[in-house]
Amino acid sequence: MSSGPSSVSSPRPSPAPEPLANPAFVLATASATCALIVLDTNVVAVSLPSIARSFHASFADVEWVVSAYMVAFAVCLLPAGALADRVGRKKMLLLGLAVFFGASLGCGLAPSAAVLNIARAVKGLGAAMLLTAALAVIANSFHEGPARMRAWAVWGACMGVATTLAPLVGGVITQWLGWRWIFLLNLPVCAVLAWCACQALLESRNPKPGPLDVAGSLLFGLALALGIWALVEVPADGLGSWATGARLITCVLLFGAFVQLQRARAHAMVDLALFRQPRFVAAVLAMFGYAACAQVMMTFLPLYLQNAFGLSAVAAGVGMLPFALAMVVGPYIGAALAKRIPAMSLLSAGLLLIALGNLLTAWMASGQRYAWVALGMIVTGLGAGILNGDTQKAIMACVPPERTGMASGISTTTRFTAIVTSVGVLGAVLAARTHAAFLASTPLTPGVKAALDAGFMSGVLAGDTERATADLSPVVRSTLAAAAHRSFADGFAAALCVAAGVAAAAAAGVWLLAGKAERVRVSEAA
Incomplete structure (x- = not known):
């Protein structure tokens, strides 16, 4: 989830704050708050098979663990930013920590998948409150010049570290402590951050906030x-x-x-006039393609590594490191390329890299050779890293300063809307192809036919093959388990091919819109 600085609060200027006693403490508190959101967003994916086994959950239930959080997050970003302007950024951050704390407790103690998903939705609300408030605190505390540049650089580094460590942290906690501790360990972190916020932050608000929609x-x-x-x-x-x-x-x-x-x-809440600008539409399209075709892999890669390879949660977390590390390296490559090629061409190139990486991973997924799959992850991660900050910059460059708050809100909302939509679409493709591949590759003996009830494939998709085959004879269980691993790899490859097609289409769309914008600029100049 890491990206360039993006505040979704109102763009109207706030009064200059009082001098900060310790600006480093302010920056550390706000950056750590954002890092907590990044960790929580990405760390859960590794634990999805364990959650499925714990609740005997269906694949739809597992998808909702991610989707409930993302839907609430995407929906609440814009109103949370406007509300922070009204009630105060410090107060909103503390309220967000309280909501996040309570929802984390609810997730950790959830007695069923339904309760877990409700708590996850509440947690998404808290995360939206935290992100908008923390980014507004940084923007309001560090106004311009080298201090502001350093502040956003530190913030970006924290986001990069959190993104890189999230899969490994999730795997370690899931395997050694249990998936519930992924949520329960948020409690002391929220308490510490609340204390830091009380000590470090000065209250700030917009004296002329915009209306709530x-x-x-x-x-x-x-x-x-x-x-x-x-x-x-x-x-x-x-x-x-x-x-x-x-x-x-x-x-x-x-x-x-x-x-x-x-x-x-x-x-x-959204100025639709912005969407009449080809460059703005191109930048938003690039953000959608990046999030829908690359960031969504943080959800599906752990399922693939555990279901197709039979890896443990820790091993799956380690197995995702090529993707995460490439995302950290990508921005540096993007910065070097930005000196030589136009911004929109760079966005198209990043999307094409994502398409190529997804195709390479899909090509190798069914063969279940991790080294080649890792190579595909690296290519996808590099494309994602190039786009991670540059999409945000491209969107902000298309609007005047007084509209940066709204444009940033559109950008961040687009990101999470794309992720949650992609989880639904690619999840449906994954499920359909896995089921078809399973039926095509499995000898339909009487024992196998008797096992193929409505819940069997859902359990396989969710990573709970053990429960799905628990009542079968050892011979039938072994046959179905092997077929399930192969079929999931085929389903994952099909989902990646769809993602690659979407990324390639987005790259073409960005290229065409950029050309249209250039023609408009030339005609206006003439």
Whole structure:
């Protein structure tokens, strides 16, 4: 989740704060708060098979562990930024820590998958409050010049370290302490951060905050949640079922109502006029492609490594390091290339790298040779690293200073909306292809046919093959387990091919929009 500085609070200037007693303490507190969100966003993926085994959860339940958090996060970012301007950034950060603390406790003690997913949604709300407040604190405390540059550099380094360590931390905690401690260990961290915030931060707020768009937030949130619900339930309900159709139609209607509301409002949550600028649309498209086709791998790679290779949680965390380390190196390559090629060309190149990396990983996924899969991860990670900061910079470069808050909110909301949408779409592809590959490769003896009930494949997809085959004879169990590993690898490869196609299409779209923007600029100059 690491990216360039992006505050989603109102762009109107705040009064200059009082001199800080210890600016380093302020920066450390705000950066650590953002790092906590990055860890929590990425660390959970490694524990998904363990959660599935603990609750005997379906694949849809496992998807909702990620999606419930992401939907709430994406929906609440813009209103949380506006609210922080009203009530104060310090107060919002402390309130966010309280919500995050309570939701983490609920996750750690959850008696069922349904309760866990509800707590995860509440946690997404807390994370949105924390991110908007922490970024606003940094922006308000370090105004300009070298101090501001150093502050954002330190913040970016913290995000990079958190992103790199998240899979390994998740694997170690899951295997040695149990998945519940992924959430329970947040409690002392939240307490320490709350104490630091009370000691270090001065209160700041916008004296002329913009209006809260409650109706717009509700419409966008309901539309997104219904769309993800439809996608997540496709493996169970079917793409052509009335339930899926009703959810998708309602999603489209609600989103249309949201757009109409934004067009009618004098002070809209989203200024739709920005989307008439080809360069802005290209930058947002690049952000969507990056998040949907690269960042989403933080969810699916741990499932693949554990289900297809049979790795432990710790080994899966270590196995993801090539991807995470490449994401850290990528921005430096992007910075060097930015001196030689135009910004939009760099975005297209990053998306093409992601497409190439996904195709390479897909090509090697079924062969189950980790070294070649790791090479594909590195290529994807390099493309993701190039785009990680440059997408944000490209979006911010397209708008005047007074609109940077709104543009940053659009950018961050696009990122998480893309991730959660991609989890639903790629999850449906993964499920369908895994099921088809399993049926095609498994000898349908009477014992095997009897085992293939409705919950079997869902358990396999969720990483709970052991439970799915627990009541079978040793011979049938061994046959089905081997077939399940191969089939999941085939399903993962199919999902990666779809992601590669989307990334390539996004690269072409960015290229074409950039060309259109250049033609408009030339004609206006003439």
